Amino acid sequence: DDPHDDIDPIFVGKTKRSRSKQFMYDAAFDEGATQKEVFLGTTKPLIKSVLAGFNATVFAYGATGAGKTYTMVGKDDNPGIMILTLQDLFHQMEITQNEMHYRVKMSYIEVKKLLLKGNEERTCEPTAANKTSSRSHAVLQVTVEKEAKLRQLIQRVEVGKLFMIDLAGSERAANTQNRGKRLMEGAHINRSLLALGNCINALSENRGHYVNYRDSKLTRLLKDSLGGNCHTVMIANINPTDQHFEESRNTLVYAHRAKNIQIRAKTNKYDVAQHIAEYGQIVDDLRQEITRLETKLHDYESTDHPLIQSGS
Numbered sequence: 001d002d003p004h005d006d007i008d009p010i011f012v013g014k015t016k017r018s019r020s021k022q023f024m025y026d027a028a029f030d031e032g033a034t035q036k037e038v039f040l041g042t043t044k045p046l047i048k049s050v051l052a053g054f055n056a057t058v059f060a061y062g063a064t065g066a067g068k069t070y071t072m073v074g075k076d077d078n079p080g081i082m083i084l085t086l087q088d089l090f091h092q093m094e095i096t097q098n099e100m101h102y103r104v105k106m107s108y109i110e111v112k113k114l115l116l117k118g119n120e121e122r123t124c125e126p127t128a129a130n131k132t133s134s135r136s137h138a139v140l141q142v143t144v145e146k147e148a149k150l151r152q153l154i155q156r157v158e159v160g161k162l163f164m165i166d167l168a169g170s171e172r173a174a175n176t177q178n179r180g181k182r183l184m185e186g187a188h189i190n191r192s193l194l195a196l197g198n199c200i201n202a203l204s205e206n207r208g209h210y211v212n213y214r215d216s217k218l219t220r221l222l223k224d225s226l227g228g229n230c231h232t233v234m235i236a237n238i239n240p241t242d243q244h245f246e247e248s249r250n251t252l253v254y255a256h257r258a259k260n261i262q263i264r265a266k267t268n269k270y271d272v273a274q275h276i277a278e279y280g281q282i283v284d285d286l287r288q289e290i291t292r293l294e295t296k297l298h299d300y301e302s303t304d305h306p307l308i309q310s311g312s
């Protein structure tokens with residue numbers, strides 16, 4: 001008898017032969033967790049990074065039907081990470097709108113069959129395993145440019161990029177009894193997820209191995225998120241039933257490997273010399289700032305302040 005068998009039924013599976021396995025992650029959420037709890041525990045810290053000019057990525061990985069779209073997009077009455085993140089991002093910008101000027105750009109792309117179809121309705125067709133399955137990877141990219149409102153001759157601009165990605169299901173095509181078109185899509189999706197798995201393996205070994213990002217559109221897109229200048233959160237979705245044991249185990253193994261990937265992120269800052277035509281406006285802005293500070297100083301001097309005397 002294996003003394004570990006009764007530790008965690010998820011890892012025991014259908015047969016009693018498998019030994020229990022333990023994986024360590026930064027956070028774990030059970031089926032009772034709310035969308036807000038998942039957002040706070042995963043993506044919320046990335047918002048600060050993006051506003052400070054870092055790149056950041058959050059992506060959901062897991063078998064079909066495990067809840068990736070639910071986590072990333074959610075429902076109208078129960079929005080997921082993409083919506084909660086945008087709400088929070090705009091709220092943070094509002095708080096600092098007196099000092100900072102922001103420019104926000106967004107794009108939504110779908111990677112399928114090596115095609116990018118920006119702004120089109122997401123392809124969502126049933127597979128044998130999930131009625132509302134997404135047969136493509138969906139990427140929401142938000143770029144935030146920030147600069148001080150008070151303009152200088154040389155203006156510092158910080159640019160943070162946030163990718164929010166809902167990957168297509170990671171199941172093997174053979175497992176979902178799909179035929180024809182669905183099977184072909186499954187093969188394409190799996191090719192890109194296989195390429196992603198290979199990249200995660202190479203990066204997690206961290207021995208200067210060559211990492212082949214060129215195998216799929218998805219890995220080219222995630223290049224910076226995985227190995228480069230980016231703060232990345234990977235959310236592993238699993239379906240805690242024994243029919244999904246193999247898929248859940250694979251997902252947990254990949255998430256565990258991804259945890260070993262080390263990155264060195266730095267902020268994207270650049271200085272822009274203002275065009276000479278802007279100089280007049282800048283001088284006006286600076287004059288206004290001088291007037292504001294003079295008034296403040298005058299107000300300060302005209303009120304009584306206790307004298308601080310040094311002791312003998």
Ligand SMILES: Nc1ncnc2c1ncn2[C@@H]1O[C@H](COP(=O)(O)OP(=O)(O)OP(=O)(O)O)[C@@H](O)[C@H]1O
Binds near residue numbers: 064167170237
């Ligand atoms: N935490 C949850 N609470 C309530 N319903 C959930 C939850 N997670 C998933 N679901 C529901 O389970 C079903 C499958 O989830 P979802 O479509 O998000 O899976 P998926 O991983 O995106 O699948 P695929 O890779 O095939 O697109 C959906 O009907 C979804 O609403």
